Amino acid sequence: MGLLRFSVGNFRSIKDIVTLDLSPKLGDASKLTRLTKEITEPVAAIFGPNGSGKSNLLEALQFAHDAIVQSAISWQIPDASPTQPYSPFKLNKEAASQPSFFEFDFTIGETRYLYGFTYGRDGVVEEWLSYVPKRRWSSGFIRNHTKTPEIDWNGSYITKDLQKNLDKIDKRELLLSTALRNNDSPLQEVAHSLVSSFTFLSLGRLTLENQIRQLASFIQKNHFDLDELSLLMQAADTGVKAVSLDEEKIPTRVLRIINGFDTGKATLSNDEAELVTHNLEFTHDGGKNSTFKLSEESAGTLTWLSTAPILLQTLREGTILVVDELDSNLHQKLIEMIITCFTDSTINQHRAQLIFITHNTSIIEHMDDLSLSTETIWFMEKSQNGESSLFSLADFPKHSDAHYEYRYWERQYGALPYLSTAILRGLADAHLQKSEHGFTD
Template structure:
């Protein structure tokens, strides 16, 4: 399970920011899961967190940074040879940040209950630092300490990594040591590489939707077929089933079955389905895969093209230990404050699951938990958020946009 993610100098995240799934001390968190660690202790972890904020506040950049970290682990050794430098996106609004390294670090718990901390810093031309720590008995063990500024770049405290000298010698300056080790299927480090490979899948409303539709279509031909059809039908979209048709070119196309009042069943062409239906369908395959494997899923703009009740049901799915028995996790962004509350006035999310983003006057994003605002136990989070009590809302006064348009039009008329 993912415990924490820290990042600095990536897109609008100039200063170090942290996103945590760990339940804050002394918080009553009904949604939390107890995760048993290898030393016999437990840690309380949320199955999901939501990041809320105004448009362009940087909430999507948090998920993008997590994805960039994953891509670096998976691709730095095999694919970065073709780059003149290191592909990264530093904070671009001041010259100092452009010349500084970008920082990434995660804490996570493996299937065996061992907690790991792994991180690195990327410069323009080389990996500036890389480190790996484990906590098998509750105390930190250092496995890797890489620092490109030292004469001896790689250090292996405790000499725990097998074949370390050869791996260090063959790791390029612009590649991660972990990525290099995984190409040899290293018996100790490949399990960490696989954690990145099997987690941090990003879904956003624009990119790769066609690919996700295709993935869900493939799942309709396998063991997840009944669950996909059930989720389509209970979503009240008038859908009673799905049919997969083979095209002349060998690819497959899905046709959703709609039942009319007369009882007649019609298979609509995919192009006739609404954007909302297609968005829901495209989410189902990745979501069910995450639930079945206990993976960490990242969804940018969960409420985009979905009714708020659909988005709320996704939250409930990840909260329910019977539906989510393998401890899958979800990190999502949203600008819809109605997702903070249920229609009956209760809370859909615990306060510790809510994170907020706000930009300062220099364009840098501040990521902070709702618990920092100390909301009351009975406080209506939606109303307080809309009232600006927690920050992270657009700084627009009622009617301001219309007045500005009117002023511009009047200046245009004077100049014509």
């Protein structure tokens, strides 16, 4: 699947609809003008001050993804979700009562699809799917909820028998979520492509416990290879030359599974996968007695250890990696290497895509070296009314000799915080005055 665009509106700090466009070359055309790999950008880097709404944009993307996965399952269980997952823009009275808007513009093979929905306090308000079989948009279905659900079907796309089954869906569930579990529905391919194509990482919130859980989850999915892990650690110049496993502390059954001897349906439990993770050993350059346990490694090494296998899998499968705070605990050069993995077509042979948030503005200045264009650099900022806006560096006049990082810091592109040392000075002085008058403990 290739992501062309993602749009969201009335979600948290995002009031008006904003669109992250990864296919600026497509323009207003309906039919793909060229092959997907030729019109999609492999990278979108999002900059902006703290509290500008950057994370809200990625969380909107994850919410829309999770709604397809969960709305027909766990969202139907009252105890599991006592309140509906509804997060409108609350600083405007009218918006606070309106549904949130989510829309994916994407390709499967070389067919273009547009899928979206609006979700309010009581569940799904609207849901739609269109596609371009030849030159023009054709509707797959349009769903509206008033007092009773109404679905306008394309009879040549969905048979009448399937329509009858899908007409019975609850207002809290997406039609595409139900179709995900229906082998007879042509919608299943669309649903499966959407949910299987995204991986979400939040490196800024990645505690040691979460890092272990993340790596354990990867091991649990049978993507575990010690030789590859060793090479990944070497690629990042972590000082680790080999990763091994203390097999004496691992049960025989677990060893058979991770070594590929059990070719049946045997899988590791969560506890078994974490046991494997905790018993990894790291041999560093430096001669004898240079083997360390997981708990002895640095924060940067652990971040790379838990991220690198997912990065590799994304590149191999041609999927989409969404990362909040890519620069958390990772060196500047390592971040540049990750970006290059996506912009270099000899590495990224399956056209995987990377969407990430960062504060590392040197990326802007080294755009050419990283094979990034102005269309791949995005900014978010928040107005005085608390509304987040999204815009691209391509929206500004181009200068052949522009020092982009300098221009950004000079506020020519906006999306910078207005910091006040005066407030901190006043707070510090206030404490000093209290001390002088004996008002402190």
